[in-house]
Amino acid sequence: MVSVSRKEIMPLVYLTTERTDKFKTGCISITLCLQLSRKNAARNALLPKVLLRGCGRYPDMQSLSAALDELYGARLEPIVRKKGEVHCIGLYADFVDDAFVSEGERVLERVAELMGQVLLCPATRAGLFNSDYVKSERENLADRIRARINDKQQYAVSRLKELMCAGEPYSVDTLGEKPEDALKLSPITLTKHYREIIETARIEVFYCGSAETARVEIAIKNALEALPRANGELEQPFTDVKMSTAEARYFSESLDVTQGKLAVGFRLGEIMKKPDLAALLVFNALYGGSVTSKLFLNVRERLSLCYYASSQIERHKGLMIVSSGIEVEKYDEALAEILRQLDLIRQGEISDDELENSRKSIMTDLRSVMDSQIQLENFYLGQAIDSLTYAPDVLAELVRDITKEDILAVADSIRLDSVYFLKNAEGSR
Amino acid sequence: MQLHEYKNIKEQLWFDTLGNGLSVYVVPKKGYFKSTAVFATKYGGSDRRFKLAGKWHNTPAGVAHFLEHKMFDKKDVSVMQQFSANGASPNAFTSSGMTAYYFESIENFEESLKILLEFVTEPYFTEESVAKEQGIIAQEIRMIEDNPQFVVYRNMMQALYAENPIRDSVAGSVESIAEITAQTLYYCHEAFYNPSNMVLCAAGDLDPERIRDIAEKLLPKERKETAERDYGQGESPLPLEERKEAKMEVAVPLFMAGAKLEGGLTGTERQRQELIGDFAMSLFLGKSSPLYSRLYSQGLINSSFYGGTSYFPDGAVSVFGGESRDPDAVFSAVTEEAARFAADGPDKDYFERLKKSVLGEEIRGLNSMYGICTRQLTGHFEGFDPLRSIEILDEITIKDVVSFIAENLEPQRLAISLVRPFN
Known part of the structure; x- marks a missing residue:
């Protein structure tokens, strides 16, 4: 039995619950939805990390960990993501269902309360965040910003986004741009920022598990009792979708890599005026998002041009990114083939089998979302950001009806914007 | 059936x-x-x-x-x-x-x-x-x-x-x-x-x-x-080399240190040893341990720090590692703490609390059908029943974990591997 409900439980605080008995755990997320900006990115990213160093009741990591261990190893993790140009920061917890603990113990309420404590009653000194915590977490954040280079595939994609969307907030990484953005944050700056956003941010709360909605609502309201809400000055973040592109731009950079990383960025274009999510998903599965896609079967399997080649859609911002790992000297050939496969779709080269496989692949993905709490959480946050309310299985039904014409409409609207190539330095292999 | x-x-x-x-x-x-x-x-x-x-x-x-x-x-x-x-x-x-x-x-x-x-x-x-x-x-x-x-x-x-x-x-x-x-x-x-x-x-x-x-x-x-x-001749319990270093395009040095454990175990004994190995490493240097807290506060480790035990054909290792500005300082701190742990043992309340936590972890793992299946495969090939893990965990004693750390985390048993940035 599955039932979903959504409700504004406090000013601009929304609770989405999915009640189901099938999982052995419950999960809760509390997310602050903020406007992504160069100025605030690192501040936002730093906050959950500092909050998780300790709260009034459990003032250090060891006592907080002990509290979580006592709750049968409940996990409490920071989450920092972006959905388009909405910077989503917060806490995610999961914990064993009451069915597996001692008779009468109520884990949900205790976890919710702990989350409220961590979010709203941080460990402070003279009203400011503990400066040791801020200093050590800003170092860690700076390291994570530096460490983006470790995963070359992901690095190439984020460099492409930075260059392609330069001047748009979307170009700002979820962690902040440069290590200095993190290192310059002081306990004062961070505390002021925290006080401001905790009053004004739109907050999304998600629960999935066996508890009744009414019980969850009470638990969350109690946990957030101390949440301050500014009168009438609450902030609704949004994403600016740029639909047109000028001439395509080409970038390349060198690092010590043995395999070249190619990232190709497209704007979804005019279709974003009235985006059809189902059509975008099926198009992506057909072009490069599945193992029966044109990119997988041609660039990888038929021509052996790469080890991987796949596409992904950023539905909130209206982008499509193709990512591929290739031999450096195969650059021209691989790029040409990636673009040619898109042209073939535009020319209507879509077999009935391909279309059906793509629809099935997306329908399978969507129904599998319903089997995973963490995927459900992410799905409903995406829906909330786009002011959509339907469940994954409803979207799966919409996918069933997607036609070749719907796919052609997406393909016709897409424009190449930028190409980024990460290659090895000259002289080395 | x-x-x-x-x-x-x-x-x-x-x-x-x-x-x-x-x-x-x-x-x-x-x-x-x-x-x-x-x-x-x-x-x-x-x-x-x-x-x-x-x-x-x-x-x-x-x-x-x-x-x-x-x-x-x-x-x-x-x-x-x-x-x-x-x-x-x-x-x-x-x-x-x-x-x-x-x-x-x-x-x-x-x-x-x-x-x-x-x-x-x-x-x-x-x-x-x-x-x-x-x-x-x-x-x-x-x-x-x-x-x-x-x-x-x-x-x-x-x-x-x-x-x-x-x-x-x-x-x-x-x-x-x-x-x-x-x-x-x-x-x-x-x-x-x-x-x-x-x-x-x-x-x-x-x-x-x-x-x-x-x-x-x-x-x-x-x-x-x-x-x-x-799989070759039996291995000495000591490492072949103490240290290996490489340079790569990374921001912060990475390291992994580990010791060889007895290989070739099968059946419930293998399952028990693996559970002891994992539990001992969590207790000793996991997120709730005093050691983790101290190293984290000193800025020597970050949340990438981990420890665990894994088995493979004719061998097994216990490892710890992650990103660190000073991997050698972490290595020394871990081996010193291992000696202390071997002598004094863990706090009893902490031991019991961590068992509760690991119980929750095992139950969480049952949400994933793919996870259940892959564990079942390993169990089948190695002759144990993975769905009995919780029962076996329950029987682990303080003595089991103390002996595990004492025997396996002595400095001469460990090798360390580092990846440092170019500059």
């Missing part, structure tokens, strides 16, 4: 062994949309030297993984498209000890199961297709070699072991895979892909008997000889 009930975790397991030696396991999961089936052979990257029909064979590193890729190739059908047509997404992995093929599906489970059983059983290789795959896998190997996490792990294994094939990447090297021919693949398929060396495990809202019947009908009826394997 026989039924095992696990009341404490609210799970059931159906199982049977067919006449051809194949073991079949089914874990019913009510309410899930997805079902999954995994078909695996006890043949992985470490199985390079083996005896079949009275003769020893040496094969190059990377054959098991190569074979995994090539099994998806057929003469005139596309396996991927067959699965897709049934709404299933297939995949496969090769580890040091096994090769597993699986799919997840929402509908037409039985059709997809038939495709899975057939494509893994019927090889089709040509010299041309092997040559083409060499290009694809060479790219994959280069990609892995660009990954600092992989390099730090591989170097540690090479520092620890003198002979165990775990020294080499499961995928092999560009040079070793160049030696693979269609004939190598046919021979290794023949040697290891026979039902008595394989297992089928499914989970979902499924009918166990039907799964067994399909496997019985489709797979070869006769039982075949299983190859004998050779």
Whole structure:
């Protein structure tokens, strides 16, 4: 039995619950939805990390960990993501269902309360965040910003986004741009920022598990009792979708890599005026998002041009990114083939089998979302950001009806914007 | 089929062994949309030297993984498209000890199961297709070699072991895979892909008997000889080298340190030792430990710090590592704390609390059908019942964990591998 409900439980605080008995755990997320900006990115990213160093009741990591261990190893993790140009920061917890603990113990309420404590009653000194915590977490954040280079595939994609969307907030990484953005944050700056956003941010709360909605609502309201809400000055973040592109731009950079990383960025274009999510998903599965896609079967399997080649859609911002790992000297050939496969779709080269496989692949993905709490959480946050309310299985039904014409409409609207190539330095292999 | 009930975790397991030696396991999961089936052979990257029909064979590193890729190739059908047509997404992995093929599906489970059983059983290789795959896998190997996490792990294994094939990447090297021919693949398929060396495990809202019947009908009826394997001479408990360093394009140095544990254990004893090893490492240096808290506050580690125990053919390691500005300081702090821990033992309340926590962790793992299946495969190949983990965990004593740390984290037992930035 599955039932979903959504409700504004406090000013601009929304609770989405999915009640189901099938999982052995419950999960809760509390997310602050903020406007992504160069100025605030690192501040936002730093906050959950500092909050998780300790709260009034459990003032250090060891006592907080002990509290979580006592709750049968409940996990409490920071989450920092972006959905388009909405910077989503917060806490995610999961914990064993009451069915597996001692008779009468109520884990949900205790976890919710702990989350409220961590979010709203941080460990402070003279009203400011503990400066040791801020200093050590800003170092860690700076390291994570530096460490983006470790995963070359992901690095190439984020460099492409930075260059392609330069001047748009979307170009700002979820962690902040440069290590200095993190290192310059002081306990004062961070505390002021925290006080401001905790009053004004739109907050999304998600629960999935066996508890009744009414019980969850009470638990969350109690946990957030101390949440301050500014009168009438609450902030609704949004994403600016740029639909047109000028001439395509080409970038390349060198690092010590043995395999070249190619990232190709497209704007979804005019279709974003009235985006059809189902059509975008099926198009992506057909072009490069599945193992029966044109990119997988041609660039990888038929021509052996790469080890991987796949596409992904950023539905909130209206982008499509193709990512591929290739031999450096195969650059021209691989790029040409990636673009040619898109042209073939535009020319209507879509077999009935391909279309059906793509629809099935997306329908399978969507129904599998319903089997995973963490995927459900992410799905409903995406829906909330786009002011959509339907469940994954409803979207799966919409996918069933997607036609070749719907796919052609997406393909016709897409424009190449930028190409980024990460290659090895000259002289080395 | 026989039924095992696990009341404490609210799970059931159906199982049977067919006449051809194949073991079949089914874990019913009510309410899930997805079902999954995994078909695996006890043949992985470490199985390079083996005896079949009275003769020893040496094969190059990377054959098991190569074979995994090539099994998806057929003469005139596309396996991927067959699965897709049934709404299933297939995949496969090769580890040091096994090769597993699986799919997840929402509908037409039985059709997809038939495709899975057939494509893994019927090889089709040509010299041309092997040559083409060499290009694809060479790219994959280069990609892995660009990954600092992989390099730090591989170097540690090479520092620890003198002979165990775990020294080499499961995928092999560009040079070793160049030696693979269609004939190598046919021979290794023949040697290891026979039902008595394989297992089928499914989970979902499924009918166990039907799964067994399909496997019985489709797979070869006769039982075949299983190859004998050779993983080299016994290893000394001490590392081959104390230290390995590499330079790569990373922001913060990465390190991994570890000790060799006794290999070759099977059955419940292997399961118990693995659980003790993991629990001892969590207790000693996991997120709730005093050591973690101290090193974190000193800025010596960050949340990437971890520790654990893992088993592979004829060997096992306990490791710890992560990113650190000063890996040697972390290494010294860990070994000093190990000596103290060995002498004083952990706080009793902390020990009990962490058991509660690990119990929660085990229960959480049961949400994943794929996780349940892969653990079942390992359990089957190594002769233990993974669904009994919670019971066994409950019996672990303070003495078990103290002895584990005392014996295995002595400085002379450890090797350290580092990946440092260029500048």
